[in-house]
Amino acid sequence: MAMCKDVVENIIGYIEAELDDKTLEELERHAGECPECQAFVRTYRRMLELCGKLRERTFVTPQIRRRLKDFLKSQTRSK
Amino acid sequence: MWETGFLRKIISTITGGKDSRESALSTSDEKLIETFINENNESAFEEIVSRYVDKIYGLALRITRNPNDAEEVLQDVFLTLAKKIDTFRGEAKFSSWLYRVTVNASYMHLRAERKHETDISLEDYVPYDENGTLMGRVASKDWSERPDKALFSKEAMEMIEKAVKELPESYRVVFHLRDIEGLSNEEVSEILGLSVAAVKSRLHRGRLFLRDKLSDYFYEWSR
Known part of the structure:
Protein backbone atom coordinates (compact mmCIF):
# COMPACT_ATOMS: atom_id res chain seq x y z
CA MET A 1 0.00 0.00 0.00
CA ALA A 2 1.47 3.34 -1.10
CA MET A 3 2.10 6.22 1.30
CA CYS A 4 3.15 9.89 0.98
CA LYS A 5 6.82 8.94 0.75
CA ASP A 6 6.10 6.84 -2.36
CA VAL A 7 4.31 9.74 -4.05
CA VAL A 8 7.23 12.07 -3.29
CA GLU A 9 9.94 9.64 -4.42
CA ASN A 10 8.09 8.80 -7.64
CA ILE A 11 6.99 12.33 -8.46
CA ILE A 12 9.21 12.73 -11.54
CA GLY A 13 8.00 9.44 -13.01
CA TYR A 14 4.42 10.44 -12.18
CA ILE A 15 4.68 13.89 -13.79
CA GLU A 16 6.45 12.50 -16.85
CA ALA A 17 4.07 9.51 -17.18
CA GLU A 18 6.88 6.97 -16.88
CA LEU A 19 5.43 4.77 -14.14
CA ASP A 20 4.18 1.24 -14.72
CA ASP A 21 0.44 0.71 -14.38
CA LYS A 22 0.62 -1.06 -11.01
CA THR A 23 2.74 1.66 -9.37
CA LEU A 24 0.59 4.39 -10.89
CA GLU A 25 -2.58 2.76 -9.64
CA GLU A 26 -1.22 2.43 -6.10
CA LEU A 27 -0.01 6.02 -5.99
CA GLU A 28 -3.28 7.37 -7.33
CA ARG A 29 -5.26 5.35 -4.84
CA HIS A 30 -3.26 6.91 -2.01
CA ALA A 31 -3.17 10.43 -3.45
CA GLY A 32 -6.92 10.30 -4.13
CA GLU A 33 -7.50 10.08 -0.38
CA CYS A 34 -4.58 12.23 0.83
CA PRO A 35 -5.01 16.03 0.77
CA GLU A 36 -1.31 16.47 1.60
CA CYS A 37 -0.22 14.53 -1.48
CA GLN A 38 -2.76 16.35 -3.63
CA ALA A 39 -1.31 19.67 -2.47
CA PHE A 40 2.19 18.33 -2.98
CA VAL A 41 1.52 17.34 -6.60
CA ARG A 42 -0.30 20.63 -7.33
CA THR A 43 2.47 22.83 -5.92
CA TYR A 44 5.14 20.70 -7.61
CA ARG A 45 3.50 21.14 -11.01
CA ARG A 46 2.99 24.85 -10.38
CA MET A 47 6.64 25.22 -9.40
CA LEU A 48 7.75 23.69 -12.71
CA GLU A 49 5.42 26.00 -14.60
CA LEU A 50 6.80 29.06 -12.79
CA CYS A 51 10.43 28.06 -13.20
CA GLY A 52 9.87 27.58 -16.93
CA LYS A 53 8.99 31.28 -17.00
CA LEU A 54 12.49 32.13 -15.84
CA ARG A 55 13.66 31.09 -19.32
CA GLU A 56 11.93 34.14 -20.77
CA ARG A 57 13.94 36.55 -18.66
CA THR A 58 16.95 38.20 -20.17
CA PHE A 59 19.80 39.65 -18.17
CA VAL A 60 22.05 40.77 -21.00
CA THR A 61 21.73 44.54 -20.92
CA PRO A 62 22.88 46.94 -23.67
CA GLN A 63 25.78 47.83 -21.33
CA ILE A 64 26.92 44.21 -21.17
CA ARG A 65 26.75 44.00 -24.97
CA ARG A 66 28.76 47.20 -25.25
CA ARG A 67 31.47 45.95 -22.91
CA LEU A 68 31.60 42.64 -24.78
CA LYS A 69 32.10 44.55 -28.00
CA ASP A 70 34.93 46.56 -26.42
CA PHE A 71 36.49 43.38 -25.09
CA LEU A 72 36.52 41.72 -28.50
CA LYS A 73 37.88 44.90 -30.05
CA SER A 74 40.74 44.86 -27.56
CA GLN A 75 41.45 41.25 -28.50
CA THR A 76 41.69 42.28 -32.15
CA ARG A 77 44.16 45.02 -31.35
CA SER A 78 46.30 42.66 -29.29
CA LYS A 79 46.74 40.29 -32.26
CA MET B 1 42.67 32.54 -36.46
CA GLU B 113 38.56 33.99 -7.66
CA ARG B 114 38.51 31.50 -4.78
CA LYS B 115 34.74 31.77 -4.72
CA HIS B 116 34.02 28.08 -5.15
CA GLU B 117 31.21 27.10 -2.81
CA THR B 118 31.51 24.23 -0.39
CA ASP B 119 28.87 22.05 -1.91
CA ILE B 120 26.14 20.84 0.40
CA SER B 121 24.53 17.49 -0.26
CA LEU B 122 20.74 17.32 -0.50
CA GLU B 123 20.74 13.55 -1.00
CA ASP B 124 19.01 13.05 2.33
CA TYR B 125 16.62 15.97 1.82
CA VAL B 126 13.01 14.79 2.10
CA PRO B 127 9.79 16.67 2.80
CA TYR B 128 8.09 13.79 4.67
CA ASP B 129 8.58 12.76 8.30
CA GLU B 130 10.27 9.65 9.67
CA ASN B 131 7.05 7.70 9.14
CA GLY B 132 7.00 8.62 5.46
CA THR B 133 3.99 10.92 5.74
CA LEU B 134 3.47 14.53 4.66
CA MET B 135 0.81 15.05 7.34
CA GLY B 136 0.57 18.74 8.28
CA ARG B 137 3.50 19.73 6.07
CA VAL B 138 2.07 20.69 2.68
CA ALA B 139 -1.67 21.35 2.47
CA SER B 140 -1.60 24.20 5.00
CA LYS B 141 0.83 26.08 2.75
CA ASP B 142 -0.77 25.16 -0.58
CA TRP B 143 -0.13 28.11 -2.88
CA SER B 144 -1.01 26.39 -6.15
CA GLU B 145 -4.41 28.05 -6.47
CA ARG B 146 -3.01 31.57 -6.29
CA PRO B 147 -4.02 33.57 -9.36
CA ASP B 148 -1.57 33.72 -12.26
CA LYS B 149 -1.47 37.49 -11.92
CA ALA B 150 0.18 37.13 -8.51
CA LEU B 151 2.38 34.13 -9.26
CA PHE B 152 3.73 35.52 -12.50
CA SER B 153 4.28 39.00 -11.07
CA LYS B 154 7.71 40.56 -10.98
CA GLU B 155 7.81 40.21 -7.21
CA ALA B 156 7.00 36.50 -7.35
CA MET B 157 9.62 35.94 -10.05
CA GLU B 158 12.19 37.58 -7.80
CA MET B 159 11.22 35.20 -5.02
CA ILE B 160 11.67 32.24 -7.36
CA GLU B 161 15.09 33.54 -8.40
CA LYS B 162 16.00 33.88 -4.74
CA ALA B 163 14.88 30.32 -4.02
CA VAL B 164 16.88 28.94 -6.97
CA LYS B 165 19.94 30.84 -5.73
CA GLU B 166 19.67 29.01 -2.43
CA LEU B 167 20.11 25.63 -4.09
CA PRO B 168 23.60 24.22 -3.55
CA GLU B 169 25.79 24.67 -6.62
CA SER B 170 25.74 21.14 -8.01
CA TYR B 171 21.93 21.02 -7.80
CA ARG B 172 21.50 24.55 -9.10
CA VAL B 173 23.31 23.90 -12.35
CA VAL B 174 21.34 20.70 -13.01
CA PHE B 175 18.09 22.48 -12.22
CA HIS B 176 18.98 25.38 -14.51
CA LEU B 177 19.84 23.18 -17.48
CA ARG B 178 16.83 20.85 -17.05
CA ASP B 179 14.00 23.04 -15.81
CA ILE B 180 14.94 26.49 -17.03
CA GLU B 181 16.78 25.71 -20.27
CA GLY B 182 14.57 22.68 -20.87
CA LEU B 183 17.34 20.22 -21.82
CA SER B 184 16.94 16.44 -21.52
CA ASN B 185 18.54 14.32 -18.79
CA GLU B 186 20.88 12.89 -21.43
CA GLU B 187 22.02 16.33 -22.60
CA VAL B 188 22.63 17.51 -19.04
CA SER B 189 24.55 14.30 -18.35
CA GLU B 190 26.79 14.97 -21.34
CA ILE B 191 27.36 18.63 -20.47
CA LEU B 192 28.24 18.01 -16.83
CA GLY B 193 30.01 14.67 -17.25
CA LEU B 194 27.57 12.97 -14.88
CA SER B 195 25.62 9.74 -15.25
CA VAL B 196 21.96 10.11 -16.19
CA ALA B 197 21.11 8.56 -12.80
CA ALA B 198 23.12 11.27 -11.02
CA VAL B 199 21.37 13.98 -13.04
CA LYS B 200 17.95 12.54 -12.17
CA SER B 201 18.88 12.27 -8.50
CA ARG B 202 20.14 15.86 -8.27
CA LEU B 203 17.13 17.13 -10.16
CA HIS B 204 14.77 15.28 -7.83
CA ARG B 205 16.37 16.53 -4.60
CA GLY B 206 16.81 20.02 -5.99
CA ARG B 207 13.15 20.24 -6.96
CA LEU B 208 12.01 19.01 -3.53
CA PHE B 209 14.18 21.64 -1.87
CA LEU B 210 12.91 24.33 -4.19
CA ARG B 211 9.24 23.41 -3.75
CA ASP B 212 9.66 23.71 0.01
CA LYS B 213 11.44 27.07 -0.30
CA LEU B 214 8.73 28.43 -2.57
CA SER B 215 6.04 27.24 -0.18
CA ASP B 216 7.75 29.11 2.65
CA TYR B 217 8.19 32.26 0.58
CA PHE B 218 4.67 32.31 -0.82
CA TYR B 219 3.18 31.50 2.58
CA GLU B 220 5.04 34.36 4.23
CA TRP B 221 4.20 36.65 1.30
CA SER B 222 0.46 36.11 1.78
CA ARG B 223 0.42 36.75 5.53
Whole structure:
Protein backbone atom coordinates (compact mmCIF):
# COMPACT_ATOMS: atom_id res chain seq x y z
CA MET A 1 0.00 0.00 0.00
CA ALA A 2 1.47 3.34 -1.10
CA MET A 3 2.10 6.22 1.30
CA CYS A 4 3.15 9.89 0.98
CA LYS A 5 6.82 8.94 0.75
CA ASP A 6 6.10 6.84 -2.36
CA VAL A 7 4.31 9.74 -4.05
CA VAL A 8 7.23 12.07 -3.29
CA GLU A 9 9.94 9.64 -4.42
CA ASN A 10 8.09 8.80 -7.64
CA ILE A 11 6.99 12.33 -8.46
CA ILE A 12 9.21 12.73 -11.54
CA GLY A 13 8.00 9.44 -13.01
CA TYR A 14 4.42 10.44 -12.18
CA ILE A 15 4.68 13.89 -13.79
CA GLU A 16 6.45 12.50 -16.85
CA ALA A 17 4.07 9.51 -17.18
CA GLU A 18 6.88 6.97 -16.88
CA LEU A 19 5.43 4.77 -14.14
CA ASP A 20 4.18 1.24 -14.72
CA ASP A 21 0.44 0.71 -14.38
CA LYS A 22 0.62 -1.06 -11.01
CA THR A 23 2.74 1.66 -9.37
CA LEU A 24 0.59 4.39 -10.89
CA GLU A 25 -2.58 2.76 -9.64
CA GLU A 26 -1.22 2.43 -6.10
CA LEU A 27 -0.01 6.02 -5.99
CA GLU A 28 -3.28 7.37 -7.33
CA ARG A 29 -5.26 5.35 -4.84
CA HIS A 30 -3.26 6.91 -2.01
CA ALA A 31 -3.17 10.43 -3.45
CA GLY A 32 -6.92 10.30 -4.13
CA GLU A 33 -7.50 10.08 -0.38
CA CYS A 34 -4.58 12.23 0.83
CA PRO A 35 -5.01 16.03 0.77
CA GLU A 36 -1.31 16.47 1.60
CA CYS A 37 -0.22 14.53 -1.48
CA GLN A 38 -2.76 16.35 -3.63
CA ALA A 39 -1.31 19.67 -2.47
CA PHE A 40 2.19 18.33 -2.98
CA VAL A 41 1.52 17.34 -6.60
CA ARG A 42 -0.30 20.63 -7.33
CA THR A 43 2.47 22.83 -5.92
CA TYR A 44 5.14 20.70 -7.61
CA ARG A 45 3.50 21.14 -11.01
CA ARG A 46 2.99 24.85 -10.38
CA MET A 47 6.64 25.22 -9.40
CA LEU A 48 7.75 23.69 -12.71
CA GLU A 49 5.42 26.00 -14.60
CA LEU A 50 6.80 29.06 -12.79
CA CYS A 51 10.43 28.06 -13.20
CA GLY A 52 9.87 27.58 -16.93
CA LYS A 53 8.99 31.28 -17.00
CA LEU A 54 12.49 32.13 -15.84
CA ARG A 55 13.66 31.09 -19.32
CA GLU A 56 11.93 34.14 -20.77
CA ARG A 57 13.94 36.55 -18.66
CA THR A 58 16.95 38.20 -20.17
CA PHE A 59 19.80 39.65 -18.17
CA VAL A 60 22.05 40.77 -21.00
CA THR A 61 21.73 44.54 -20.92
CA PRO A 62 22.88 46.94 -23.67
CA GLN A 63 25.78 47.83 -21.33
CA ILE A 64 26.92 44.21 -21.17
CA ARG A 65 26.75 44.00 -24.97
CA ARG A 66 28.76 47.20 -25.25
CA ARG A 67 31.47 45.95 -22.91
CA LEU A 68 31.60 42.64 -24.78
CA LYS A 69 32.10 44.55 -28.00
CA ASP A 70 34.93 46.56 -26.42
CA PHE A 71 36.49 43.38 -25.09
CA LEU A 72 36.52 41.72 -28.50
CA LYS A 73 37.88 44.90 -30.05
CA SER A 74 40.74 44.86 -27.56
CA GLN A 75 41.45 41.25 -28.50
CA THR A 76 41.69 42.28 -32.15
CA ARG A 77 44.16 45.02 -31.35
CA SER A 78 46.30 42.66 -29.29
CA LYS A 79 46.74 40.29 -32.26
CA MET B 1 42.67 32.54 -36.46
CA TRP B 2 41.82 36.15 -35.89
CA GLU B 3 40.59 38.05 -38.87
CA THR B 4 39.61 41.66 -38.34
CA GLY B 5 36.66 41.52 -40.75
CA PHE B 6 35.36 38.37 -39.17
CA LEU B 7 35.51 39.84 -35.68
CA ARG B 8 33.89 43.04 -36.86
CA LYS B 9 30.95 40.96 -38.03
CA ILE B 10 30.65 39.34 -34.62
CA ILE B 11 30.77 42.74 -32.94
CA SER B 12 28.07 43.97 -35.30
CA THR B 13 25.86 41.07 -34.22
CA ILE B 14 26.44 41.70 -30.51
CA THR B 15 25.43 45.32 -30.88
CA GLY B 16 22.32 44.51 -32.86
CA GLY B 17 23.50 44.52 -36.47
CA LYS B 18 21.42 42.39 -38.83
CA ASP B 19 23.45 42.19 -42.06
CA SER B 20 22.56 39.02 -43.92
CA ARG B 21 21.55 36.81 -41.02
CA GLU B 22 17.94 36.44 -42.13
CA SER B 23 18.60 33.35 -44.24
CA ALA B 24 20.25 31.58 -41.31
CA LEU B 25 17.36 32.01 -38.87
CA SER B 26 15.66 28.67 -39.51
CA THR B 27 18.84 26.60 -39.81
CA SER B 28 19.96 24.15 -37.11
CA ASP B 29 23.00 24.98 -34.98
CA GLU B 30 24.91 22.03 -36.41
CA LYS B 31 24.23 23.09 -39.98
CA LEU B 32 25.36 26.63 -39.17
CA ILE B 33 28.61 25.35 -37.68
CA GLU B 34 29.18 23.08 -40.67
CA THR B 35 28.60 26.02 -43.00
CA PHE B 36 30.92 28.23 -41.00
CA ILE B 37 33.74 25.68 -40.81
CA ASN B 38 33.52 24.48 -44.41
CA GLU B 39 32.78 27.79 -46.11
CA ASN B 40 34.11 30.27 -43.53
CA ASN B 41 30.62 31.74 -43.71
CA GLU B 42 30.49 34.68 -41.31
CA SER B 43 26.69 35.02 -41.34
CA ALA B 44 26.42 31.51 -39.92
CA PHE B 45 28.67 32.46 -37.05
CA GLU B 46 26.75 35.67 -36.43
CA GLU B 47 23.54 33.69 -36.06
CA ILE B 48 25.15 31.35 -33.51
CA VAL B 49 26.32 34.36 -31.50
CA SER B 50 22.86 35.87 -31.60
CA ARG B 51 21.20 32.65 -30.46
CA TYR B 52 23.46 32.06 -27.48
CA VAL B 53 24.33 35.40 -25.86
CA ASP B 54 21.49 35.18 -23.34
CA LYS B 55 21.92 31.46 -22.70
CA ILE B 56 25.65 31.74 -22.00
CA TYR B 57 25.21 34.69 -19.67
CA GLY B 58 22.20 33.12 -17.93
CA LEU B 59 24.04 29.88 -17.19
CA ALA B 60 27.17 31.70 -16.04
CA LEU B 61 25.07 33.90 -13.76
CA ARG B 62 23.30 30.84 -12.35
CA ILE B 63 26.61 29.20 -11.45
CA THR B 64 28.55 32.23 -10.23
CA ARG B 65 25.56 34.14 -8.74
CA ASN B 66 27.48 37.31 -9.47
CA PRO B 67 26.80 39.59 -12.48
CA ASN B 68 30.43 40.73 -12.76
CA ASP B 69 31.72 37.16 -12.73
CA ALA B 70 29.07 36.10 -15.23
CA GLU B 71 30.07 38.88 -17.56
CA GLU B 72 33.71 37.83 -17.46
CA VAL B 73 32.68 34.26 -18.21
CA LEU B 74 30.57 35.51 -21.12
CA GLN B 75 33.62 37.23 -22.57
CA ASP B 76 35.80 34.16 -22.03
CA VAL B 77 33.27 31.93 -23.76
CA PHE B 78 32.95 34.23 -26.77
CA LEU B 79 36.69 34.25 -27.09
CA THR B 80 36.82 30.46 -26.91
CA LEU B 81 33.96 30.27 -29.39
CA ALA B 82 35.76 32.46 -31.90
CA LYS B 83 39.10 30.74 -31.44
CA LYS B 84 38.07 27.11 -31.19
CA ILE B 85 34.84 26.76 -33.09
CA ASP B 86 36.71 24.93 -35.85
CA THR B 87 37.62 22.22 -33.32
CA PHE B 88 33.95 21.34 -32.93
CA ARG B 89 33.65 18.01 -34.74
CA GLY B 90 29.99 17.28 -34.27
CA GLU B 91 30.32 14.31 -31.90
CA ALA B 92 27.92 16.10 -29.58
CA LYS B 93 25.15 18.62 -30.23
CA PHE B 94 26.67 22.06 -30.68
CA SER B 95 24.53 23.48 -27.85
CA SER B 96 25.86 20.78 -25.49
CA TRP B 97 29.43 21.63 -26.46
CA LEU B 98 28.81 25.32 -25.86
CA TYR B 99 27.07 24.76 -22.52
CA ARG B 100 30.01 22.59 -21.47
CA VAL B 101 32.45 25.36 -22.40
CA THR B 102 30.35 27.78 -20.33
CA VAL B 103 30.15 25.48 -17.31
CA ASN B 104 33.91 24.88 -17.40
CA ALA B 105 34.66 28.59 -17.79
CA SER B 106 32.35 29.40 -14.87
CA TYR B 107 33.99 26.88 -12.56
CA MET B 108 37.48 27.99 -13.63
CA HIS B 109 36.48 31.55 -12.87
CA LEU B 110 35.16 30.64 -9.42
CA ARG B 111 38.34 28.71 -8.65
CA ALA B 112 40.53 31.59 -9.82
CA GLU B 113 38.56 33.99 -7.66
CA ARG B 114 38.51 31.50 -4.78
CA LYS B 115 34.74 31.77 -4.72
CA HIS B 116 34.02 28.08 -5.15
CA GLU B 117 31.21 27.10 -2.81
CA THR B 118 31.51 24.23 -0.39
CA ASP B 119 28.87 22.05 -1.91
CA ILE B 120 26.14 20.84 0.40
CA SER B 121 24.53 17.49 -0.26
CA LEU B 122 20.74 17.32 -0.50
CA GLU B 123 20.74 13.55 -1.00
CA ASP B 124 19.01 13.05 2.33
CA TYR B 125 16.62 15.97 1.82
CA VAL B 126 13.01 14.79 2.10
CA PRO B 127 9.79 16.67 2.80
CA TYR B 128 8.09 13.79 4.67
CA ASP B 129 8.58 12.76 8.30
CA GLU B 130 10.27 9.65 9.67
CA ASN B 131 7.05 7.70 9.14
CA GLY B 132 7.00 8.62 5.46
CA THR B 133 3.99 10.92 5.74
CA LEU B 134 3.47 14.53 4.66
CA MET B 135 0.81 15.05 7.34
CA GLY B 136 0.57 18.74 8.28
CA ARG B 137 3.50 19.73 6.07
CA VAL B 138 2.07 20.69 2.68
CA ALA B 139 -1.67 21.35 2.47
CA SER B 140 -1.60 24.20 5.00
CA LYS B 141 0.83 26.08 2.75
CA ASP B 142 -0.77 25.16 -0.58
CA TRP B 143 -0.13 28.11 -2.88
CA SER B 144 -1.01 26.39 -6.15
CA GLU B 145 -4.41 28.05 -6.47
CA ARG B 146 -3.01 31.57 -6.29
CA PRO B 147 -4.02 33.57 -9.36
CA ASP B 148 -1.57 33.72 -12.26
CA LYS B 149 -1.47 37.49 -11.92
CA ALA B 150 0.18 37.13 -8.51
CA LEU B 151 2.38 34.13 -9.26
CA PHE B 152 3.73 35.52 -12.50
CA SER B 153 4.28 39.00 -11.07
CA LYS B 154 7.71 40.56 -10.98
CA GLU B 155 7.81 40.21 -7.21
CA ALA B 156 7.00 36.50 -7.35
CA MET B 157 9.62 35.94 -10.05
CA GLU B 158 12.19 37.58 -7.80
CA MET B 159 11.22 35.20 -5.02
CA ILE B 160 11.67 32.24 -7.36
CA GLU B 161 15.09 33.54 -8.40
CA LYS B 162 16.00 33.88 -4.74
CA ALA B 163 14.88 30.32 -4.02
CA VAL B 164 16.88 28.94 -6.97
CA LYS B 165 19.94 30.84 -5.73
CA GLU B 166 19.67 29.01 -2.43
CA LEU B 167 20.11 25.63 -4.09
CA PRO B 168 23.60 24.22 -3.55
CA GLU B 169 25.79 24.67 -6.62
CA SER B 170 25.74 21.14 -8.01
CA TYR B 171 21.93 21.02 -7.80
CA ARG B 172 21.50 24.55 -9.10
CA VAL B 173 23.31 23.90 -12.35
CA VAL B 174 21.34 20.70 -13.01
CA PHE B 175 18.09 22.48 -12.22
CA HIS B 176 18.98 25.38 -14.51
CA LEU B 177 19.84 23.18 -17.48
CA ARG B 178 16.83 20.85 -17.05
CA ASP B 179 14.00 23.04 -15.81
CA ILE B 180 14.94 26.49 -17.03
CA GLU B 181 16.78 25.71 -20.27
CA GLY B 182 14.57 22.68 -20.87
CA LEU B 183 17.34 20.22 -21.82
CA SER B 184 16.94 16.44 -21.52
CA ASN B 185 18.54 14.32 -18.79
CA GLU B 186 20.88 12.89 -21.43
CA GLU B 187 22.02 16.33 -22.60
CA VAL B 188 22.63 17.51 -19.04
CA SER B 189 24.55 14.30 -18.35
CA GLU B 190 26.79 14.97 -21.34
CA ILE B 191 27.36 18.63 -20.47
CA LEU B 192 28.24 18.01 -16.83
CA GLY B 193 30.01 14.67 -17.25
CA LEU B 194 27.57 12.97 -14.88
CA SER B 195 25.62 9.74 -15.25
CA VAL B 196 21.96 10.11 -16.19
CA ALA B 197 21.11 8.56 -12.80
CA ALA B 198 23.12 11.27 -11.02
CA VAL B 199 21.37 13.98 -13.04
CA LYS B 200 17.95 12.54 -12.17
CA SER B 201 18.88 12.27 -8.50
CA ARG B 202 20.14 15.86 -8.27
CA LEU B 203 17.13 17.13 -10.16
CA HIS B 204 14.77 15.28 -7.83
CA ARG B 205 16.37 16.53 -4.60
CA GLY B 206 16.81 20.02 -5.99
CA ARG B 207 13.15 20.24 -6.96
CA LEU B 208 12.01 19.01 -3.53
CA PHE B 209 14.18 21.64 -1.87
CA LEU B 210 12.91 24.33 -4.19
CA ARG B 211 9.24 23.41 -3.75
CA ASP B 212 9.66 23.71 0.01
CA LYS B 213 11.44 27.07 -0.30
CA LEU B 214 8.73 28.43 -2.57
CA SER B 215 6.04 27.24 -0.18
CA ASP B 216 7.75 29.11 2.65
CA TYR B 217 8.19 32.26 0.58
CA PHE B 218 4.67 32.31 -0.82
CA TYR B 219 3.18 31.50 2.58
CA GLU B 220 5.04 34.36 4.23
CA TRP B 221 4.20 36.65 1.30
CA SER B 222 0.46 36.11 1.78
CA ARG B 223 0.42 36.75 5.53
